[in-house]
Amino acid sequence: MKAKILVVDDEPINVRLITEILTADYEIIEASGGKEAIEKMISEKPDIVLLDIMMPEINGYEVCKKIKQNELTRFTPVVMVTALSESEDKVLAIEAGADDFLTKPINFIELITRVKSLLRGKHFYDQLIESRERIAQQNEALQKARDELEVRVRERTAELTKANEALECSNEFSKTANIKLKKADEIKTQFLSVVSHELRTPLTPIKAQLQMILAGYFGELTEKQKKSLDMIMRNTLRQDRLVGDILDISKLEAGEMKFMMTRSNLNEVIVNAVETMIPLANPKNVILTLKQDIIPEILLDKDRITQVIVNLINNALKFTDSGGTIDVELSGAKDCAIIKVKDTGIGIKKEDQERLFRPFVQVDSSYGRKYEGSGLGLAISKGIITFHGGKIWIESEEGKGSTFQFTIPYIYENKDEKVKVNLFE
């Protein structure tokens, strides 16, 4: 792109002269007076100005001053063209801010050289400005980047601080959550022990007083009184059993059941359990038999295993009619003991078999049903056997009888020894 030269002169002939010389290499803009020159400085943005001093209206010095005072134009080189080479002119020109002089009559070679050198200067200057701007821009970008970085660092620090706080908070939270859990566990244990105490306390004088009355300690009883008190007693005992069963199932489900695992003789446990049930089987005319292999002493809770066996025999007795048989069998497999309780009772339909191990489930749950019970025995038994690491299941055919079986794996060592007396207070 050609450089632009603004030629300011009130004499058209001068303008034409200069234009002729320069027009081949430069774009020439003309202005015939100071006012026009200043306007064109703004609108045309010339690269150099050739400014005649002697002009009407505003003289060259004034124009030059205006150019040099304006922010937009002050860096554009101004060449003053004087008719005389008077030093006074030059001083005034310098004071007005002119960059160079040319004396009339214009020496063409001088004109071209001056213009060229000034343009070079302007060019350098432009480059300088440009690079300064670039640097400024870069600086700005740098500053911006630095600011952004700072902001990011600040943000990140804040995030980290927050994360740290959150972490501390969550640590604190999990700590309190743990404490709460422990507390909840304690409350649960405490609750169950309080409930068991509170439910059993009123039953204590009821049962004892009834036993004394029924035993005749307080005098003879009429038949009617005795019948009535027997009924009260039956229901008291049932209530007591129910309280025990509900507490057992609650404790099993809460994982709060206290097991007393000791190496025990399972043969002995089973003999004792069966013996306690014989007095109940005889009046029903049901034959209760026991067959057993001798098995090693293994880790178990004697009372709880007894409870399971008694539960199963009780069920068998309940659902087996007069003349039937109940066969209890203990056999030793390779890594577990297998206990079977087989009856010739009413049996259980396939679809009912699985759900009977859930609490409160009974095959006959109709109102006023034939068999007493609350449907907890098998659920408790399952909980106890599961704790021992064994399995419990049914094989049954409706109308023919049922066989309940469970296993107890052979475990000999008690891992968590340390016996502590727990009074649940």
Next chain:
Amino acid sequence: MSKIMIVDDNRDIVETLKTIMEMENHQTEEAYNGEEFLGKVESARPDLVLLDVMMPGLKTKEILARLKERKLDLKIILVTVVRFSDQEKRILMTDFNIRDYITKPFDVPELITRVRAVL
């Protein structure tokens, strides 16, 4: 005839136990909590204590520990809703001189048998 001290916070249970013990021709004395028991026991000098577990106030372990401190060689039967294992019974017997325990709601004939055995 022996002197039986009955310790329970439930008045009906105390009265019931009293009736049973009197039927057995024993003399009885009552206390309704651990503090009262510890306050009376030295002058009462009972031959047997029927001690309830889980009374308000002093905990059973605390009561047993204080008795041990005072070197009062008392025969004690715990009356409790808790079942004890053989090992627990052993600890209770050797460390705290607990002779036996009976669970609530107890059987009158069973209680009588156990009391006779300890006396």
